[in-house]
Amino acid sequence: MVAANIVAKEKELDDNNVFALDDDLKLLNRAVIYGANASGKSNLPKALSFMKWFMINSSKETQSTEKIGVEPFELSTETEAKPSFFEIVFLLDGTKYRYGFEANQKRVISEWLFYVPKTNQTRLFERVSDGNLRKIKYLSNIFKGKGIYPKTRKNALFLSVAAQFNVEIAERILDWLTKQVNIVSGLDDQDHLSYTLNSLVENNDNKSEIIQLIKKLDLGIEQIRIKGASIKTGHKKFNKQGNYVSRKFFDLDSQESEGTKKIISIAGLLIDTLKYGKVLIFDEFDARLHPLISKAIVELFNSKNTNSNNAQLIFMTDDTNLLSNKLFRRDQIWFTEKNKYGATDLYSLVEYKIPNDASFESDYIKGRYGAIPFIGDLSQILGEPDA
Known part of the structure; x- marks a missing residue:
């Protein structure tokens, strides 16, 4: 941005x-x-989510006969047969990279990776297709991926395959993408709840901040307990005179509101993003x-x-x-x-x-x-x- x-x-x-x-x-x-x-x-986070998944997993979680999960724009005769285009520019360890690819449902049409070591943009690799002929047009010695491209299926990314064969730059890019970029939907709270739950169970460095965030958002929650694989929320209990007498624990899943469940679900993700300077894309x-x-x-x-x-x-x-x-x-x-x-x-x-x-x-x-x-x-x- x-x-x-x-x-x-x-x-x-x-x-x-x-x-x-x-x-x-x-x-x-x-x-x-x-x-x-x-x-x-919502197409932006969907496209980025697919791109992330395909970069990380296309070399290991797809078969040669599987279709690539791209969706062409079908409301135009001009674009319905054209490949989908994906590209991101990002900073990794202070260095700017530009990576992208074009693909249809059958194969990767092209793929490229550039970086800026000092002032000028330098090509690390470029993959092209000419009919049925697929080749690496340029492969820099810096990338150290020679001999790997023949092992790359037509429906997989060269970057993903290179990481599987321990090419350092590819490994670092996919590690950054896995750990530093989160793409989530506010309609899928259960996907995020496991992260908050694990953070509270493992007593990791984020636990106290997660609890403080939950307390300060006016949910009436005084304490958090973990019982098995579920979260219990502690609330103050009062007598007839309005005096505090004890603490009552509710089951998060069955006794709390949908809004409370969402806040607790995303609390771990929010703290982790802020604390470690990550990227959060939130539909x-x-x-x-x-x-x-x-x-x-x-x-x-x-x-x-x-x-x-x-x-x-x-x-x-x-x-x-x-x-x-x-x-x-x-x-x-x-x-x-x-x-x-x-x-x-x-x-x-x-x-x-x-x-x-x-x-x-x-x-x-x-x-x-x-x-x-x-x-x-x-x-x-x-x-x-x-x-």
């Missing part, structure tokens, strides 16, 4: 949301994506969360006190309460909108010439930035009553 050359209304936003890697490159620690239902905003972020709790979580990434290692949060939401110039710079706000051909456009608020004190939420609801549903006349959908 590259920062634009702008100044926010609130100076603290510039101080807390922008961090410099060098004299030329400044990055953002948060970005939010808005859009109407069916506008395509359906606001599902089952009160707007003030959503805001409190977002603000954790907006403070040098709680985000000293420049963790990055990218989230998709419909909660317009967060759409504020006190929370975000214009280059941190993105929108998705489908054009008349059914394709999704992704664009930033920084593209609009608006004053820094503009009411982002009000203007968005009014349709000034697009990316909202245009609802037809619903008054006649049930028809006229019978005479």
Whole structure:
């Protein structure tokens, strides 16, 4: 998330949301994506999730006859037969890399890896296809992957195979991707709960921060207990006179609200991301969360006190309460909108010439930035009553 050359209304936003890697490159620690239902905003985390999985697993968890899990854009005769394109630019141990590939459901069409050791971009490898002929067009001695490409199936990535054969650069990239980048959905709490549970059971370095986060979000929880593979939440119990008499423990799964379950499920993930400067991509972020709790979580990434290692949060939401110039710079706000051909456009608020004190939420609801549903006349959908 590259920062634009702008100044926010609130100076603290510039101080807390922008961090410099060098004299030329400044990055953002948060970005939010808005859009109407069916506008395509969930396609970004879906595409990144597939890309991550394919990079890590295509060499070991697929067979030669399996189809690659890409989905072409089928609303256009121009694109329905074309391969899907994926590319990411990332920093690893202070070095910038650019990696990508093109694939259809049958095979990888092309694949490439570049890096910038000093000032100029250098190619580490480039894989190309010419009909049925597949070859490595260029393979740098730095990558040290000679002899491995013939072992790469047409439906697997060379980077994934190289990591299996202990090529150091490939191993480090996939290790970074596995440990530092998390892509989650707010609708799948159970997937995250196991991480929080393990953190509390193992008494690891994150345990105290996880418990403090849960306590401070006004859930009425005073204590956490682990019993077997389940979490018990402790609440104060009072007598008729209003005096505290004991503590009552509830089963998280069967006795707590859906919102409480979600907060506890993601607490471990949030603390781990903030503490170790990781990247968290969060679809359906606001599902089952009160707007003030959503805001409190977002603000954790907006403070040098709680985000000293420049963790990055990218989230998709419909909660317009967060759409504020006190929370975000214009280059941190993105929108998705489908054009008349059914394709999704992704664009930033920084593209609009608006004053820094503009009411982002009000203007968005009014349709000034697009990316909202245009609802037809619903008054006649049930028809006229019978005479």
